Amino acid sequence: MSQPKSAVGRRRFLAGGAAIGTGALLTACTSNSPKEAEGSTGATNAPAAAAEGPAVTIGFSAPAADHGWIAAVTTNAVARAKLYKDLTLEATEGTNDPAQQISAVKSLIAKKVDALVILPFDGKALTEVAKEAMAAGIPVVNLDRAFSSPLASHTFIGGDNYGMGVSAGNFIAAQMKAKNIGNPVIVEIAGLDNLELTQDRSKGFKEALASHGLKVTARQAAEFTAATGQKVASQVLQANTKIDALWNHDDDQGIGVEAAIKQSGRTDEFIMVGGAGSKHVMDLIKADKSFVKATVLYNPSMSGSAISLGRLLAQKKGLSDLVEQEIPASITTYSATVTKENVDSYLPIGFA
Amino acid sequence: MTATEPATAPDAPVLRRAARLGSLGEARNLGLIIVLVLLTVVGAITAPGLFLTWGNLLNLLTTASVIGVVTVGMTFVIIAGGIDLSVGAIIALASVWCTTLASQGYGIGGMIFAAMAVATIVGAVNGALIAYGRMVPFIVTLAMYVSARGLAEQISGRRSQIVSDPAFAQIAFNKVLGIPLLVVILAVVAVVGWVLLNRTTFGRRTFAVGGNAEAARLAGIDVRRHTLLVYVLSGVCCGIGAVMLTALTNTGASTHGMLYELDAIAAVIIGGTLLTGGRGSLVGSILGVLVFTTITNLFILNNLETPIQNIAKGAIIVAAVLLQRRGDRRNAVTH
Structure with a gap:
């Protein structure tokens, strides 16, 4: 590995120069400013009262x-x-x-x-x-x-985690009915299995589908990150040679799921429903050119x-529209289903 | 290359001994191959028509590709008597750094450069602190594990940064003679790594430094420089892994590479490399990665639930190591 002394000197000098240049270039690369300026706040509607x-x-x-x-x-x-x-x-x-x-x-x-x-x-x-x-x-x-x-x-x-599952289940059931698919293969990519919220979401999904006479064919947990989403989804796609609908619990993890579906080339085979409501997924729903057809909010x-x-x-x-003079003890937000029909009204609260 | 090395003469005896010890590691691979064959049989029986398909094989190898490349670097580090707990964090940092809007502005070349440069520099910092700062590898890389991921979170604002350049995502789509590019990259890295470890002075020095650093120093090896280079090598592997993972997921995120350090270390150890250094096998490490990936693949194909997966995974790891032990003992008797 070692070379004559003079070459080493020149090499060190060149390496030093390259290192400084690299450093300068890299520091410039940490900027994300246009994105920050765009800043999705989710609180755009000014409070009326x-x-x-x-x-x-x-x-x-x-x-x-x-x-x-x-x-x-x-x-x-x-x-x-x-x-x-x-x-x-x-x-x-x-x-x-x-x-x-x-x-x-x-x-x-x-x-x-x-x-x-x-x-x-x-x-x-x-x-x-x-x-x-x-x-x-x-x-x-x-x-x-x-x-x-x-x-x-x-x-x-x-x-409402349970409600999220219900909304996703109902949407998929309606889509399957509209498409006249008799015994659909429904796949669920869940989040982290040891969290109660994941169990609640899956329970709601299962029970909503059951009320329409449908069931989940395959279910795997993907740990809530894009990387694990890709890893699990690519193999779930291998395990199920035909899929009609896929519900993914979390839109962040969904970036990886989406990549896996694209890599498998099966982009026209089934519909995908997201979860939580990211801006990226809402943009896809609005464009209506991909397999992502809806997302259920957990906003x-x-x-x-x-x-x-x-x-x-x-x-x-208190809350001015309610009769009580005090703030209620409990409020559960509704897990709305965002589709291309209503996506415009939800886009401002899509998170990046 | 070896012939022109001036350092070959003085450190030759140590190196030869180290190389001989190192090659013993290869004998253990038989156990892992048996495990892989058993897993394949189980797969063929439990998931007929799914497991033993060309598509599933390629998918399995693609899934193994990122962690496989990282494991190659980890093998060098562990054989040289070190440990690198920061690999997952380096991947996160490199993936985030190469997907900021500013980096993406330079196009695919700039993005790959950013990922490689960041990972290499972080590896060099690890190596410099360990070799010249005389700090314990465990502590240095643990600190890097925390702060590199922290920096990744800081830069990304904890958002997933989606890659907008289709050319970059194409890395994960491209195929070479029907084989996914990512798998080809793994193969190239593994082969280059194998040659570097087993056929060059660099490799023999790695064994020597890990086996007995003092003896290596007395034999004329610049132990500190070599230690630095080994961590740089691990950084380079992480950079390649970061580019692959970013293409695979089409995003850069501070959550990338979560627990990769454990996966990589486990694969290296199960592959027959001594955690104390000085002895090990790159083929074993790759086989270790394949065993782990195949296990996960089998579980998903059979749609097993997470708790059952975890129980079975632990059991299979213990079984694989026991099998290796038996193989070792038999070898020890016959030789």
């Missing part, structure tokens, strides 16, 4: 955004908060360590915020500290992952609603 109230501060704590959905939860909350002139948002750094999240919430309590919006990494682990906040007179809005005690929050707002826009609820709680107001 946003009559200004007393100035309040809301504390916000969520897990680390290790995938698109949770990233969108945080951006939506921040964007929503900006729409209110009377609201200051105290957002803590996201973490996947319950102990760290507990201390983040404690620091928010110490700052005497007027309301708290918490998406716990682990509902059970954060229950005690949320109770502490409630005891200190700070109303807590529990976002999406439930605490283990009703004493820990004033309001729960979350998505991160709910964090925007949680901020609105927190503001109302802090200002001691």
Whole structure:
């Protein structure tokens, strides 16, 4: 490997120059700015009943955004908060360590915020500290992952995992009926099997299909990432030589599923339904040129609603259209089915 | 190449001994081949008309291609007495770096360059810290594992960055004589790796450094430089893997390469390479990757549930290692 000394010197010099050039070029490559400017906020519709109230501060704590959905939860909350002139948002750094999240919430309590919006990494682990906040007179809005005690929050707002499965099942059943496919092969690519939400989604899917006399032919879990989505889907395609419909639980994982389907060349064989509602998938639905025909929402826009609820709680107001004077104890967002007919109205809340 | 090496003469005895020890590793491959044959039989019986098809074989090899390339680099690192826990994170970082809007602006060439350069540099940083900073490989690469993925999350904003250039996605579609390009890349990397490990001074030095670093140093090998180069090599393999995975999924994401370090290390160990270094087989590592990929493939073809997959996977790994042990003992008696 070694060469005469002079050659080494020249080589080192050249290598050094190349390294500096490479470094400069690479640093330029980290920019994603046009995308940021485009920024999907999901909170574009200005609140109608946003009559200004007393100035309040809301504390916000969520897990680390290790995938698109949770990233969108945080951006939506921040964007929503900006729409209110009377609201200051105290957002803590996201973490996947319950102990760290507990201390983040404690620091928010110490700052005497007027309301708290918490998406716990682990509902059970954060229950005690949320109770502490409630005891200190700070109303807590529990976002999406439930605490283990009703004493820990004033309001729960979350998505409907079971309902997602139901919406997907109903859409696929209707499509199969419209296409007159008698005994369709229906494939399900699930998320992470040891999460309760994945089990709920699958249960809803199975039961909705059963109500139409259909069943899931093959089901595999793909761990919620694009890479695992591609890996699992490519093999599921091998295992099922004929497929009529495919439901994929998560649109981020769906990027990989989509790639696998394209690589198999079976792009005209079946319909695919997504889950969660990313902008990418909504664009595909709108264009209507691919096998992606619908997606069932589990929309991160709910964090925007949680901020609105927190503001109302802090200002001691209710929801103006309801008879009750208080904010309801529980709100479950509806898992709408986005198709090419209605995609335009959902595009603003599609997450990137 | 070997003949012109000035360093060959002084370190020859150590190298020869190391090479002889290294080749013992190849004997263990028989056990893995038996496991592969058994798996194939099980596949043919449980998934008739699905498992033993040309399409499934190519798909299986495509699935194995990314982790296979990473495993080649890992084999060198482990034989040289090190460990690289950062491979998955390097893939994530390289895939994210090559799919930012700025990188994509340079087209396919710029994207591949970005992925390769980032991965190589990260590998070099690992190697420099270990070799010249005299730090433990486990700690250095663990730190890199955390921070490289962190940087990937920072750059991507934790979003999946979809590749817009169809030419890049084409990497995963292209075929060479009917064989997917990704599989060809794996084959080329594996063959180049095998030659490098078993037929060059670089390879023999790798065995020597891993077997006994002090003896290697006394024999005139620049152990630190060699250690650095081994981690650079692992970085290069990760760069190639990142390009492949990005093409395969048509996206760059900070979640790419999750747990690849464990998959790669497991494949290397099951392939008969000593975790303590100095002895090992690249063919074994590739066979290890194939065993793992075939197991997953079998499960999915049979539509088994995740918990059952995990139980069976663990059992098969233990069974494969036991089989290897038996083979070893028999070899030890006959030789």
